[in-house]
Amino acid sequence: MPHGHSHNHGQDCGHEATDIDHALEVGIEYSLFKKIDLDNLECLNEESEGTGKKVFKAYENRLDHTEYVQSDADEELLFNIPFTGNIKLKGIIVVGANDNTHPNKVRLFKNRPKMTFDDVCGKADQEFDLSRDPRGEIEYSPKVVTFSSVHHLSLHFPSNFGDDATRIYYIGNFC
Numbered sequence: 001m002p003h004g005h006s007h008n009h010g011q012d013c014g015h016e017a018t019d020i021d022h023a024l025e026v027g028i029e030y031s032l033f034k035k036i037d038l039d040n041l042e043c044l045n046e047e048s049e050g051t052g053k054k055v056f057k058a059y060e061n062r063l064d065h066t067e068y069v070q071s072d073a074d075e076e077l078l079f080n081i082p083f084t085g086n087i088k089l090k091g092i093i094v095v096g097a098n099d100n101t102h103p104n105k106v107r108l109f110k111n112r113p114k115m116t117f118d119d120v121c122g123k124a125d126q127e128f129d130l131s132r133d134p135r136g137e138i139e140y141s142p143k144v145v146t147f148s149s150v151h152h153l154s155l156h157f158p159s160n161f162g163d164d165a166t167r168i169y170y171i172g173n174f175c
Contacts, residue, residue, distance in 0.1 A: 031059050032089070032173040037082040044078040044117065045071050047165070052079060055171050062095050062136040062170040070101075071166040077103070077157040079171070080115055088175050089147035091139040092155075095170035098134040100163040105129055106140070109154040110147060120156045132161065136170055 036056055043052020047070045054067040071077050096102030107124035109115060125147070128140045153173070160166040 032083070032087055032175050033058055035083050035085065035087055035175075036173075037084050040082045042080045043069060044080075045073055045076055047072040052077070055168050056081075057170065059093075059136075059172055062093065062172060065097075065169050068167050068169045070168075071157075075103075075158075075160045075164065075166045076117065077166055077168065078115060078117060078120060079153075079155040080113060081153045081155065081173075082113065083151055083153070086149050086151050087173075088144070089142050089150050089153065089173060090144065091141055091172075091174035092128075093133070093136050093139050093170070093172040093174075094130055094168060095133060095136040096160075096166075096168050098132050100161040101165060101167040102132045102134075103130055103157040103160050103166050103168065105157065105159055107156040107158065108142060108147070109156065110150050111152050112154055113152045115154040115156075120154075120158070124156070136172065139174070 033056060038053055038056065041053050041056065046052045051067070051069040055069050069077065092106070094103060094106060106128050107120065108126045110125045112119065126142050131138055155171065157166055157168070
């Protein structure tokens with residue numbers, strides 16, 4: 001159950017990519033996709049089992065909307081993402097549809113494996129209000145000091161722009 005109030009910390013940390021070619025180059029070069037332990041990644045409240053893993057793909061495939069994860073019981077999704085070693089998280093991109101199923105917030109939790117929805121009621125390490133981004137052009141920049149030694153990342157999407165279900169096509173992490 002969402003806790004009902006908003007923290008606006010870090011709103012000024014997000015920025016829109018102004019040079020799409022540069023963003024593509026950076027996305028390919030610094031993607032953490034290959035450092036995710038996909039076998040042990042889990043997504044809670046996914047409508048179809050296993051679909052949460054499919055949104056973690058190569059940056060150049062971020063616009064492929066054939067595979068996606070959709071929430072089941074309500075609009076919340078929770079990803080527990082283990083890495084194969086310690087990483088430095090410098091950016092996150094979230095691709096959704098240009099409609100009300102797009103998540104409107106993400107909460108980041110560092111090094112807290114096996115989180116459940118009961119665990120996300122506490123304070124997140126960082127939160128971002130998300131904009132609709134159907135093309136994967138907006139990169140949100142976590143606090144470097146906080147996310148410099150990460151072996152596990154949990155991403156909680158508590159809400160969307162007003163639909164009963166949340167749908168995500170791509171989540172990209174950058175080091």
